[in-house]
Amino acid sequence: MGNTPLDFYEVLSIPKDSSTAEIRSAYKSLAKKWHPDKHPPSSKAEAEAKFKAITQAYEALSVQEHRGVFGVYKDGSRPASPLKKEGIPKYPSTPGNQSKDYSRSKTTNYARTPGRDFKDFYYSTMAGSNKPEKARPGAFKSHSGPLRVKPPPEERKLECTLEELCRGCKKEIKFIRNVVEKNGMIVQKQESQTIRVKPGWKKGTKITFEGLGDERPGCLPADVVFFIAEKEHPTFKRVGNDLVLKAEIPLVSALTGCTFSFRLIGGEKMTCAFEDEVVYPGYEKVVKGQGMPVAGEKGVRGDLRIKFQITFPTQLSSAQRSELVEILKGAT
Known part of the structure; x- marks a missing residue:
């Protein structure tokens, strides 16, 4: 049996003729409702799954000219992109440049470069330049537009005694996170960091390591947040x-x-x-x-x-x- 693509419109609960503004509005509303940080532990797993599906649907539908290109099957695989067969669609002409066909520009050649897919093409052109050679360096990693959604922070507990919180101390921490390699494979990597606990810190104090959480294709790396937990004291x-x-x-x-x-x-x-x-x-x-x-x-x-x-x-x-x-x- 063949795979059945997910219906991104159904995920966002919007009709298939929805405008870009309607897609964005539906995404903001649902993302706010299902953000994992707003749910208790009993329903956090369900909220994370919903939030992930909503984010995936918005990523796929947010570029109006290419809706449907990134249909994702239920088993996580993707159908072949039609861009390889049909070429990049023409962009609308602009004043002073009515006859230019962007599908024949250098951008088209860049999008067809072996090892590059439509996502690379999108980030390079949306970076603000029609010349990919200027937009290439870091364009994918540094872009913070609507397609690069940042997952909720990953929270971890850091236990300290009252003596450590009174005097202050240095804590060496190690944790495992998922990292996306250049070939798209996800591997596990061990991180080591040092937290300097300052005298007087209280239970619930948060220490954030930006971008050191799990990585996922098409998303910004999550942050890792350690929060102070006080160990019970005998006296x-x-x-x-x-x-x-x-x-x-x-x-x-x-x-x-x-x-x-x-x-x-x-x-x-x-x-x-x-x-x-x-x-x-x-x-x-x-x-x-x-x-x-x-x-x-x-x-x-x-x-x-x-x-x-x-x-x-x-x-x-x-x-x-x-x-x-x-x-x-x-x-x-």
């Missing part, structure tokens, strides 16, 4: 630029005073003494300037907030109860 919890430390003390220490030591996020040892203070439920001790650094503000740090959890006794004797009543009578 501290980050809240904005502050650090929260939970300390558990017995009831007798909360009422009569206590001293306890702990290590700060930077590793320094700190001692807190509570001699003249009663630690009650909800009590919070604030240590200024011992939180996380504030990104972009040298020398500025958040605070350390110590929250106390008081451990009550599970049972008391009759004598202890009587003594407590006498001791706490009149206490406020």
Whole structure:
């Protein structure tokens, strides 16, 4: 059985006599609706497939003079281009050049050069010159017109500890991406990059490597975006630029005073003494300037907030109860 070409008009939900403006309008509307970044993980795969089909349809129909040339079969193969048999169609004459036939110009010879296809021809002529020898260098790679659509960025997670986000660090990362070779084959290539994590960076901070995502024929390379993810810390919890430390003390220490030591996020040892203070439920001790650094503000740090959890006794004797009543009578 033969392959059945995809109906690009059906993909864009437009009639086959649609104008270039109508094609563009349909594409913008559908691309906005199905952009993967606007969909939750549960429907992201479907959105990516829809977005890819919409982009492919727009690429094929956006050049009005050559609609239908790039029909694509469902298995991904392409039918032979009719340009090789029929030659390049004539372009409309322009004022002062009514008799010129562009199908016989140097552009036609360039389009028929072995190894070149209609796509190369399109990019060279759309680069703004009728002389391909001036438009050739980088014309295909640097063109940012409607046919060179850029896929959504590829997001990857970069996990960091609170210590790394406090001091700053250097992360060496490696990842695999698809690359299109000169012969059109897609191969996998390993990339290595260095990310310098700055003190104070927060969860969700994004680092973008432009053009280092997967490559696809006819598209600009995607960007790769790494976003910071904080590893759970056994002692501290980050809240904005502050650090929260939970300390558990017995009831007798909360009422009569206590001293306890702990290590700060930077590793320094700190001692807190509570001699003249009663630690009650909800009590919070604030240590200024011992939180996380504030990104972009040298020398500025958040605070350390110590929250106390008081451990009550599970049972008391009759004598202890009587003594407590006498001791706490009149206490406020």
